[in-house]
Amino acid sequence: MKGFEPVEPARAYLLMNHGPTVLVTSAHAGEQNVMAAAWAMPLDFDPPKVVVVIDKRTRTRELVEASGEFTLCVPPREQAESVLRVGSRSGRELDKFQAEGLSAVPGTRVGAPGVAGSLACLECRVIAEPHNQQQYDLFIGEVAAAWADPQAFSGNRWHFSSDARRSVHYVAGGAFFATGESFDVTAKE
Amino acid sequence: MKGFEPVEPARAYLLMNHGPTVLVTSAHAGEQNVMAAAWAMPLDFDPPKVVVVIDKRTRTRELVEASGEFTLCVPPREQAESVLRVGSRSGRELDKFQAEGLSAVPGTRVGAPGVAGSLACLECRVIAEPHNQQQYDLFIGEVAAAWADPQAFSGNRWHFSSDARRSVHYVAGGAFFATGESFDVTAKE
Numbered sequence: 328m329k330g331f332e333p334v335e336p337a338r339a340y341l342l343m344n345h346g347p348t349v350l351v352t353s354a355h356a357g358e359q360n361v362m363a364a365a366w367a368m369p370l371d372f373d374p375p376k377v378v379v380v381i382d383k384r385t386r387t388r389e390l391v392e393a394s395g396e397f398t399l400c401v402p403p404r405e406q407a408e409s410v411l412r413v414g415s416r417s418g419r420e421l422d423k424f425q426a427e428g429l430s431a432v433p434g435t436r437v438g439a440p441g442v443a444g445s446l447a448c449l450e451c452r453v454i455a456e457p458h459n460q461q462q463y464d465l466f467i468g469e470v471a472a473a474w475a476d477p478q479a480f481s482g483n484r485w486h487f488s489s490d491a492r493r494s495v496h497y498v499a500g501g502a503f504f505a506t507g508e509s510f511d512v513t514a515k516e
Numbered sequence: 517m518k519g520f521e522p523v524e525p526a527r528a529y530l531l532m533n534h535g536p537t538v539l540v541t542s543a544h545a546g547e548q549n550v551m552a553a554a555w556a557m558p559l560d561f562d563p564p565k566v567v568v569v570i571d572k573r574t575r576t577r578e579l580v581e582a583s584g585e586f587t588l589c590v591p592p593r594e595q596a597e598s599v600l601r602v603g604s605r606s607g608r609e610l611d612k613f614q615a616e617g618l619s620a621v622p623g624t625r626v627g628a629p630g631v632a633g634s635l636a637c638l639e640c641r642v643i644a645e646p647h648n649q650q651q652y653d654l655f656i657g658e659v660a661a662a663w664a665d666p667q668a669f670s671g672n673r674w675h676f677s678s679d680a681r682r683s684v685h686y687v688a689g690g691a692f693f694a695t696g697e698s699f700d701v702t703a704k705e
Contacts, residue, residue: 344554345685345693346535365533368557370569370652378567378654380559408701415703459648463559463656465567485687496534496685496695498674501703504534506685507696512597514604514690 328441328448329432331474338483339473340369342401342447343377345485345506347494348410350400350445351379352431353390354438359431361423361442362387363414365497367399375470377451382464386418392460395453396437397468400445403479404505405491411501436471446494447475485509517630517637518621520663527672528662529558531590531636532566534674534695536683537599539589539634540568541620542579543627548620550612550631551576552603554686556588564659566640571653575607581649584642585626586657589634592668593694594680600690625660635683636664674698 334342343349348365366380377399381388391397402410409427416423424431431440434450441448451468459465475481478488487493487506496504523531532538537554555569566588570577580586591599598616605612613620620629623639630637640657648654664670667677676682676695685693 341688344687346537346554346557348535365535366557366559368535368555368567370555370654376652378557404699407699408703411701411703456648459645463565465559467652484691485693490697493696498533499530501700502673502698503701504674504698505696507682507694508679509691509693510593510596511690512600512692514597514600 328435328474330443331441331448332477334473334475336375336470336473337373339375339449339470340372341483342449342473342475342480343367343369346496347401347506348497350402350410350413350442351381351387352398352400352439352442353387353394354440355390355394358390359424359440360387360390360418361413361429363410370467377449377468377470379466380464381466391453391466394438396439397451398434398437398439398441399449399451400442401447401494403444403446403492404495406444407495407503410495441474446479446492449473517624517663519632520630520637521666523662523664525564525659525662526562528564528638528659529561530672531638531662531664531669532556532558535685536590536695537686539591539599539602539631540570540576541587541589541628541631542576542583543629544579544583547579548613548629549576549579549607550602550618552599559656566638566657566659568655569653570655580642580655583627585628586640587623587626587628587630588638588640589631590636590683592633592635592681593684595633596684596692599684630663635668635681638662
């Protein structure tokens with residue numbers, strides 16, 4: 328994916344293990360869309376899987392169900408206003424990529440694009456689980472390819488280069504936390 | 517729950533919306549246990565639901581399946597070493613509460629206890645979904661009661677009082693991020 332370096336599948340979970348808020352992109356029949364999701368997380372290591380909650384009322388939901396694909400992107404703090412707006416407007420009303428000045432980066436394994444400027448992107452294929460989708464709006468995806476901005480993630484570790492390029496964690500009402508200080512602990516007593 | 521203030525059900529999602537790593541407690545037939553889970557998140561607002569991944573090999577899994585209950589607690593940074601250790605040892609080998617000097621706080625709605633010193637606790641009843649549990653180790657819980665340390669969360673907002681009392685986000689290999697700076701953005705253009 329242009330502008331990103333590949334992350335090996337067994338390490339893809341590292342891109343979301345710390346619980347960042349993500350963008351969810353989708354594409355079908357010439358249309359593409361992007362929304363925000365705080366409710367997304369890894370589900371398995373290898374082959375890597377993720378879960379994400381996609382509300383029934385969203386255009387993204389229709390595109391994901393039609394295509395069987397989505398991409399999760401980890402946005403940096405400098406995109407937080409766009410994260411809030413693409414999470415509060417509908418792709419039925421406007422082209423959110425265009426409205427936000429976000430550039431779609433063509434996917435390599437799925438039609439759902441990456442978002443230029445993301446810290447990381449995970450291209451996913453839906454594992455059909457109709458009961459979860461209907462009952463809980465819960466989608467399971469197998470990660471077909473994972474990508475990271477090498478300035479933010481390389482050698483299988485995050486190393487944020489600036490506050491503007493840290494990941495974010497949405498709370499509510501426009502309030503976020505930035506991903507904070509890194510620290511290591513030991514399991515030894 | 518002793519030492520905590522109640523959080524209204526419709527706001528319980530705020531306790532986990534930013535993606536912190538949690539402790540998962542369980543209890544059955546006089547035994548109680550605690551493990552760590554980075555893969556946990558809200559699933560619905562009201563009635564509040566959560567999802568958490570609980571590996572088949574864990575003692576927690578057996579206790580959760582036997583009791584139909586678990587409690588998720590949001591640990592502060594000052595408990596990070598315990599988070600790492602309860603996530604890497606098995607309750608089959610030792611009493612992890614005792615080994616870590618963690619105090620169990622009796623639950624009010626479920627048998628699974630809270631953990632003293634947590635930032636927040638969510639008492640949950642399993643919504644039985646055998647396929648998800650078997651296939652994905654994925655458990656869905658309805659939040660029966662939610663609690664927070666009022667020094668860290670009140671008025672439906674987080675306001676961490678010190679670095680030691682910030683929530684944490686596990687990455688891998690003993691590496692965590694602390695929850696970082698809070699910031700607000702507006703959806704207006």
